[in-house]
Amino acid sequence: MMANNLNVEYLKDKIINLDSMLSEVRVFAPATVANMICGFDILGFAVEAPGDEVVMRRTTQPGVTIRKITGDDGRLPLDPGKNTVSACVQYLLQALNISSKVGVEIELHKHMPIGSGLGSSAASTVAGLFAINTMLGNPLTKEELLPFCVEGERLACGTGHADNVAPALYGGITLIRGNEPLDVISIPSPKELVAAVVFPQVDVPTRDARQLIKDKVLLKDAVTQWGNIAGLVAALFKEDYDLIARSMKDVLIEPTRAILIPQFYEMKEIALKHGALSFGISGSGPSVVTITRDEKIAEDIADKIQTHLKENEIDSFGYVSRVNVEGPRILDQKFFKA
Ligand code: HSE
Numbered sequence: 575m576m577a578n579n580l581n582v583e584y585l586k587d588k589i590i591n592l593d594s595m596l597s598e599v600r601v602f603a604p605a606t607v608a609n610m611i612c613g614f615d616i617l618g619f620a621v622e623a624p625g626d627e628v629v630m631r632r633t634t635q636p637g638v639t640i641r642k643i644t645g646d647d648g649r650l651p652l653d654p655g656k657n658t659v660s661a662c663v664q665y666l667l668q669a670l671n672i673s674s675k676v677g678v679e680i681e682l683h684k685h686m687p688i689g690s691g692l693g694s695s696a697a698s699t700v701a702g703l704f705a706i707n708t709m710l711g712n713p714l715t716k717e718e719l720l721p722f723c724v725e726g727e728r729l730a731c732g733t734g735h736a737d738n739v740a741p742a743l744y745g746g747i748t749l750i751r752g753n754e755p756l757d758v759i760s761i762p763s764p765k766e767l768v769a770a771v772v773f774p775q776v777d778v779p780t781r782d783a784r785q786l787i788k789d790k791v792l793l794k795d796a797v798t799q800w801g802n803i804a805g806l807v808a809a810l811f812k813e814d815y816d817l818i819a820r821s822m823k824d825v826l827i828e829p830t831r832a833i834l835i836p837q838f839y840e841m842k843e844i845a846l847k848h849g850a851l852s853f854g855i856s857g858s859g860p861s862v863v864t865i866t867r868d869e870k871i872a873e874d875i876a877d878k879i880q881t882h883l884k885e886n887e888i889d890s891f892g893y894v895s896r897v898n899v900e901g902p903r904i905l906d907q908k909f910f911k912a
Contacts, residue, residue, distance in 0.1 A: 841853070
């Protein structure tokens with residue numbers, strides 16, 4: 575069954591040579607910080623770590639199967655129809671009209687928490703789709719692959735927002751100018767930008783965090799927010815760190831979602847007091863992101879935030895990373911002649 579939201583007409587003339595299909599690939603795809611604080615559903619960037627890995631092997635029997643999943647504490651479905659990664663790989667094989675001829679088995683290795691605000695489902699889906707495209711000899715461009723990644727987000731959390739999958743797939747910073755049709759713009763990443771992400775170990779599913787948001791906003795808040803978004807995009811082009819600091823502020827979503835995140839305002843105070851350009855929620859939370867222009871400052875703030883959380887009996891993970899401009903990468907690939 576083909577997913578309703580995919581229009582695959584643009585793939586009808588693709589020719590796939592299955593004789594040269596790879597036997598195995600291992601792919602890494604990065605975590606992402608969606609929203610970039612002020613750009614709800616439209617801005618995001620990829621980080622260097624963490625990220626998920628997919629190992630995909632060709633099988634003699636047609637069909638897509640999940641061989642194993644690690645790092646998920648048993649939370650993700652092994653049923654290939656229900657698992658987002660295998661479902662999207664199957665959609666792609668169907669769209670290319672080769673699902674009756676091709677079989678693959680998938681190993682998914684999760685290296686980041688689920689429901690963390692780090693684009694966990696996006697990293698897995700992008701890794702899976704990048705892996706199958708690599709095995710088939712890259713018949714699809716990244717632009718052509720993106721709608722399948724968005725479909726993965728729809729399966730994972732109910733809405734097809736592209737602000738995690740686009741940076742995970744393209745690398746760097748991306749702007750979702752429009753969703754129908756998808757219009758994604760890559761934005762330059764200022765060289766000195768460093769993000770410190772801290773994940774307080776509480777579960778906030780994206781689906782729940784989205785339901786909380788009001789669907790009406792005050793015009794004066796909207797004006798503030800679009801001023802900030804425009805200011806941030808200009809700042810990224812100009813590499814203007816003061817303008818980044820003035821612009822990365824969220825008056826629309828943060829006040830509502832902050833209540834789901836323990837110690838949010840205390841963490842914000844620590845970050846801003848110790849040299850952060852900005853601080854806010856990563857994606858739908860509970861991860862929080864501190865933006866700096868210095869790795870040492872980022873590490874120091876992450877440490878201080880984690881210590882504060884520990885004092886409040888909340889375990890956490892911390893990651894410090896520059897913007898990952900590469901996106902997914904192939905870690906290994908093999909070809910055995912059948
Ligand atoms: N833009 C999405 C949200 C990202 O904030 O709900 C989810 O990671």
